[in-house]
Amino acid sequence: MPVYIYRAATKGGQIITNRVEETSKHSLVSKLKKNGYIPISVVQGIQRRQKTVNRKRNAKNMDKRIEEIIEGDNILKKGKSMSFVKRANMLLARTTPIKTRDIIVFTQNFYLLKKANFNNIHALSTIIDSTENLMLRGILEDILAGVEAGETMYSTMEYYSNIFPYIYINIIKVGELSGSLTNSLEQAVKYLEESQRLNKKVKGILVPNIIQFVVLLVMLFAGTAIAIPAIQNVFDTLGTEEELPAITLWFSGVVDNIMTYWYIPVFIIAGIAAGIFLYIRTPVGKYNFHYFKYTCPIFGKLIYALDFSRLMKAVLLNVRNGTRIQDALEVSKNVVKNYVMLSMVEAAINNIIVGQSWIEPFEKSGLSSPMTTEMLKIGMQTDLTEMMEKLVEYMEIDIDNIMKKIMAVLPQVVYAIVGVLLIFFVIVVLVPCIQVYMGSFLFSAYGV
Numbered sequence: 001m002p003v004y005i006y007r008a009a010t011k012g013g014q015i016i017t018n019r020v021e022e023t024s025k026h027s028l029v030s031k032l033k034k035n036g037y038i039p040i041s042v043v044q045g046i047q048r049r050q051k052t053v054n055r056k057r058n059a060k061n062m063d064k065r066i067e068e069i070i071e072g073d074n075i076l077k078k079g080k081s082m083s084f085v086k087r088a089n090m091l092l093a094r095t096t097p098i099k100t101r102d103i104i105v106f107t108q109n110f111y112l113l114k115k116a117n118f119n120n121i122h123a124l125s126t127i128i129d130s131t132e133n134l135m136l137r138g139i140l141e142d143i144l145a146g147v148e149a150g151e152t153m154y155s156t157m158e159y160y161s162n163i164f165p166y167i168y169i170n171i172i173k174v175g176e177l178s179g180s181l182t183n184s185l186e187q188a189v190k191y192l193e194e195s196q197r198l199n200k201k202v203k204g205i206l207v208p209n210i211i212q213f214v215v216l217l218v219m220l221f222a223g224t225a226i227a228i229p230a231i232q233n234v235f236d237t238l239g240t241e242e243e244l245p246a247i248t249l250w251f252s253g254v255v256d257n258i259m260t261y262w263y264i265p266v267f268i269i270a271g272i273a274a275g276i277f278l279y280i281r282t283p284v285g286k287y288n289f290h291y292f293k294y295t296c297p298i299f300g301k302l303i304y305a306l307d308f309s310r311l312m313k314a315v316l317l318n319v320r321n322g323t324r325i326q327d328a329l330e331v332s333k334n335v336v337k338n339y340v341m342l343s344m345v346e347a348a349i350n351n352i353i354v355g356q357s358w359i360e361p362f363e364k365s366g367l368s369s370p371m372t373t374e375m376l377k378i379g380m381q382t383d384l385t386e387m388m389e390k391l392v393e394y395m396e397i398d399i400d401n402i403m404k405k406i407m408a409v410l411p412q413v414v415y416a417i418v419g420v421l422l423i424f425f426v427i428v429v430l431v432p433c434i435q436v437y438m439g440s441f442l443f444s445a446y447g448v
Contacts, residue, residue, distance in 0.1 A: 004028050008037035009343045015040065015283030029350055040339070040346045098136045098163050104192045106136065111185035120147050120181075139163060152176050167191060167310065170334040177331050180317040187313055201407055209414040216421045223429035224248075224255045231432050244432050251428050290339045294367055298409060302402045304367050307336040309395040311345070316388045325384070326352045340365075369398075 006028060007017045016037070022028040025042050032039050106127060113123035124144040131137040139160055146156035154173040157164045168188055175184020228248060243249070258265060279285035294304040314332030319325065326349055333345040347361035359380070363373040372391060379387025 004042055006032065006042045007040040008032050009040060009287065009339070010038075011036055015287055015339060026353060029353060033350055033354070038343050038347050039350060040342050098133055098139075100192060100196050102133050102136050103164065103168070104189060104196070106131070106140070107185055107189045107192065111182065111189060114182040114185060120153065136163075165192075165195075166337055167335055171310070171314070174314040174317055174332055174335060178318040178321050178323060178328075180321060183317055187310075187317075191310070198403065201403075202410070205407070205410050205414060209411075209418055212418050213421060216418065216425055220421070220425045220429060221255060223425070224252050225259065227429060228252045228432060245427065248428050248432055287339045287343075290341075293338065294340060298406055298413070302399065302406060304341075305395065305399050305402055307338055307341050308362075308368060308372070309392065309399060310335045311341065312388060312395065313392055316385070316392060319385050319388065325358060329358065340367075 002022065002024075003019060004022050004025060005017070005019045007015060009015055020028065022031070028042055029039050109127050109130075110123055113126060114120075118126070121144065124140060124147065128137055128140045128144065131140060142159075143153055143156045147153060152173075154169050154176055157169045157172065161169070168191065171184050171188045171191065172181070175181035175187075178184075228244065229252070232244060232252075244252075280289045292300075294300050296303075311332055314335045315325070315328045318328035318331055323331070329345055329349050329352075333342055336342065344361040344365055348358035351360055352358045357377075357380075359373055359376045362368045362376075371394065375387055375391045375394065376384075379385075379391070
């Protein structure tokens with residue numbers, strides 16, 4: 001009897017994994033659903049594969065390969081004096097990181113060559129010759145070696161998950177398995193450019209304000225720890241009846257306690273961080289954390305829209321090539337990594353098996369907008385490919401609108417937090433300093 005390994009979600013969101021014997025995949029899926037589980041994946045036999053990060057499979061050694069590239073590019077010349085040049089170039093090659101822009105340029109070039117009907121081997125060979133980053137060139141040569149040996153590109157890319165993003169690899173995977181690599185490359189370029197553009201916008205807003213927040217926080221604690229005791233000492237020495245503001249005295253006491261018993265808040269913060277980290281690593285915690293990503297304020301709606309859009313684009317690539325919707329969902333589900341989305345996709349596949357609507361899990365989740373689910377329903381009744389093309393266009397517009405809203409709201413939130421801290425700093429530290437500067441406490445000190 002065949003052995004199957006399944007992963008399924010309970011009604012409470014817990015993810016379970018088990019290895020069982022069953023007559024068929026369909027029979028196992030039916031039993032899981034009957035027992036109240038939502039299957040996430042069901043595979044026959046042992047499908048686990050050990051992944052090695054940053055370890056080459058088809059090339060000998062990265063340092064040796066870089067040395068061969070340098071020599072092949074005529075960087076080195078004959079003579080003993082050139083050994084320093086070799087060492088310098090080797091050091092530069094190893095320390096020059098592969099940036100997102102390098103991956104974008106490679107993908108754009110590959111897309112243009114594929115669009116010009118180059119095969120994968122010819123396209124990769126052409127790009128390798130013009131790649132300036134030696135580390136990336138070595139990785140591309142490894143991918144080329146795999147393709148020449150009859151392997152897929154994405155299978156070699158998986159060995160460089162620290163270079164190629166997870167979603168990027170799976171976009172390429174969908175393109176290779178569906179026979180639409182050119183379209184997948186175009187989608188991958190858009191994904192990388194959109195991610196880079198969004199990161200720049202968010203950093204442009206957050207970084208300056210975070211710096212301001214940190215500076216104000218340091219000034220607040222430093223001013224409270226240094227200036228306030230000095231002012232209080234002046235008051236006590238002169239014998240004035242005036243007192244510092246109550247909030248200043250309270251915060252000064254808090255700072256003193258923190259400085260005296262600093263290990264207590266450190267242990268509390270470390271304990272909370274460790275507890276959250278360990279909880280997220282559990283199946284239930286990871287599921288709940290992924291659900292929080294979709295429902296969190298400000299960014300939640302955008303994260304879900306991006307994942308749903310990638311999924312629909314991947315499904316569309318397969319449907320265009322005549323793939324059944326069930327197989328299209330099976331192939332495309334890996335373009336997202338979120339457990340909640342994976343659970344919905346598996347529920348959709350199971351619904352198809354039992355003759356129900358595959359759109360229902362997305363609709364019942366409450367995360368998809370009524371517009372998107374309604375478009376899919378109409379597509380199932382008319383032309384699914386045409387309607388999904390319109391859905392993808394609609395999702396791109398919707399994502400752009402969500403981003404504009406975030407860019408409008410985010411500065412206000414950040415400015416509000418910084419503003420509150422600034423007001424607190426003025427009340428706690430600056431008001432007592434102004435009080436000393438004005439010298440009004442002297443009248444009380446001399447009985448005037």
